[in-house]
Amino acid sequence: MKIETGLSRSPAPEVDPQTELEFAVATEEDFEEIMAMSQDIYGGLDYLPTRYKAWLQESNRTVILARKQGKVIALESVCVIDDGETVLVEGLRVAPSERGKGVAGVLLKFCSQLMKAKYPEVKVTRLTRDDRLGPKDFQKYRLITKQGILLVRFRAEDLKLCLQELGLEALTPEATPDTPQPAAPVRLDPLAARHLFLSAGLARDVLPNATIVQDWQPFKPLASNMTILLKKDIDWMVDDAESPSVASLCTFPFRVPIGEDWYYLNIDVFGKDLEPVRRQFLAHLRRHTESLQGHVMCQLFLDPPLWQPLADFCRNTLRVELVKGYTEQCVVESDLA
Numbered sequence: 530m531k532i533e534t535g536l537s538r539s540p541a542p543e544v545d546p547q548t549e550l551e552f553a554v555a556t557e558e559d560f561e562e563i564m565a566m567s568q569d570i571y572g573g574l575d576y577l578p579t580r581y582k583a584w585l586q587e588s589n590r591t592v593i594l595a596r597k598q599g600k601v602i603a604l605e606s607v608c609v610i611d612d613g614e615t616v617l618v619e620g621l622r623v624a625p626s627e628r629g630k631g632v633a634g635v636l637l638k639f640c641s642q643l644m645k646a647k648y649p650e651v652k653v654t655r656l657t658r659d660d661r662l663g664p665k666d667f668q669k670y671r672l673i674t675k676q677g678i679l680l681v682r683f684r685a686e687d688l689k690l691c692l693q694e695l696g697l698e699a700l701t702p703e704a705t706p707d708t709p710q711p712a713a714p715v716r717l718d719p720l721a722a723r724h725l726f727l728s729a730g731l732a733r734d735v736l737p738n739a740t741i742v743q744d745w746q747p748f749k750p751l752a753s754n755m756t757i758l759l760k761k762d763i764d765w766m767v768d769d770a771e772s773p774s775v776a777s778l779c780t781f782p783f784r785v786p787i788g789e790d791w792y793y794l795n796i797d798v799f800g801k802d803l804e805p806v807r808r809q810f811l812a813h814l815r816r817h818t819e820s821l822q823g824h825v826m827c828q829l830f831l832d833p834p835l836w837q838p839l840a841d842f843c844r845n846t847l848r849v850e851l852v853k854g855y856t857e858q859c860v861v862e863s864d865l866a
């Protein structure tokens with residue numbers, strides 16, 4: 530199929546003669562139709578409703594729709610990051626009635642070809658997946674890194690009370706000669722975050738495979754990516770501003786379609802030391818449950834061996850509900866053919 534790089538804002542959609550799918554750039558008017566086919570997605574934790582309008586404004590992003598007989602049946606967003614070397618694939622979805630027929634495969638291929646034609650310097654495509662990947666997938670993809678996913682659910686008011694009742698001391702282990710008291714987490718301002726996240730030490734010692742994964746988006750620690758990240762509402766935290774062993778990024782709570790008064794809080798933690806990870810998790814929770822009212826789905830992404838101790842802590846000490854057992858978030862990459 531000939532790829533028309535002027536597809537963006539082009540009035541006439543492109544048609545794939547084999548599948549008769551039409552591809553076009555998404556607009557604000559398509560929102561309702563996209564939401565209608567997205568109702569079951571991510572167990573109600575779909576971020577697209579809150580991101581859609583902003584996505585359409587981002588200059589490095591293109592949101593592509595596939596239509597069948599005029600009806601929207603699939604969506605994929607492609608975004609150029611990593612100094613123009615990487616295409617990040619996000620938001621992929623196919624209408625439930627059209628799944629299992631190869632639509633996602635056709636759309637992925639169309640978007641790859643479009644991006645290659647539009648940005649000849651891009652080399653690879655990256656995406657994050659939380660489904661089980663098998664040998665067939667690893668013929669297609671290289672694994673860049675993976676994090677464990679701990680998904681918990683609570684009422685903000687209940688957790689706030691629990692944190693108050695427990696008090697800071699109960700949540701802080703006693704210092705012993707072998708295990709000194711860990712330092713209190715430090716929140717970073719944008720300047721400090723930029724400086725630290727671009728330092729070789731953090732990339733080497735803290736970030737998994739030198740990757741900043743923020744709310745499912747994997748970034749290389751590059752100045753251009755930090756500019757993208759620092760435009761977002763994120764709390765940046767470390768255990769030590771000079772020489773960190775743990776760093777974390779927390780979204781501000783945002784609404785998700787699971788129900789009224791449901792919020793999503795997404796915390797990405799990097800580092801292998803349990804205590805500072807636990808303390809940063811608590812610091813983020815404390816800050817964001819301070820004024821929040823309603824239900825919260827909180828997803829904590831962390832080094833896989835830390836999943837079990839943190840899950841026990843959530844259940845036994847914080848008394849919050851674990852929504853599911855251990856799952857993984859995998860960042861994968863393939864060459865853009």
Ligand SMILES: CC(C)(COP(=O)(O)OP(=O)(O)OC[C@H]1O[C@@H](n2cnc3c(N)ncnc32)[C@H](O)[C@@H]1OP(=O)(O)O)[C@@H](O)C(=O)NCCC(=O)NCCS
Nearest residue numbers: 570621622623627628629630631632633634635657658659
């Ligand atoms: C995942 C989903 C998009 C697959 O759509 P589909 O049209 O049924 O998929 P296809 O029939 O094209 O077949 C699956 C192909 O897509 C690939 N695929 C499946 N899930 C994928 C994912 N999350 N990201 C990228 N590719 C995926 C498969 O590896 C397979 O590729 P292959 O043909 O090279 O083996 C669809 O089931 C869906 O919308 N699910 C709900 C939303 C969701 O989970 N999206 C994934 C976001 S990470």
